[in-house]
Amino acid sequence: MALTDDERAVLTARLASAEAALHSLMVGKATVSLSYDGESATFSQTDEAKLRRYIADLKSQLGLGCNPYRRGIHA
Template sequence: MADLATLRTRLAEAEDALHRLHMGEMEVRVASSGKAVEYGPADAAKLERYIATLRSEIDRLSGARRGPILMSF
């Protein structure tokens, strides 16, 4: 299991890669756990799932808790 700093670095790299895909790059490369994965425009959903997984793991390790915001008027 990766530490929090490593996960945050991976998240930044993955978000940058997704941005580059959306900006028209035909292929982006993301390194994770000693291996590199290449994503193309058709793989954007896979990259988004990877980003969601990283965010979830970061939240779990940092003790962050996301939930509904309760408001009263």
């Protein structure tokens, strides 16, 4: 199913927010919060895997691959 421009914009904004939140966790912030469509979620460092799954789901919805080995990037 193809995304509309509006749906793609919303998912892209959510992805950017989630990736920024993950970065904050990775550099030592104890908790981060995300808000969208009147919903909010708070993640702590112990929720890193959950946040990574959310990012992977958003990328999947956008048709973006999650392969860390593409373009010479190595995990």
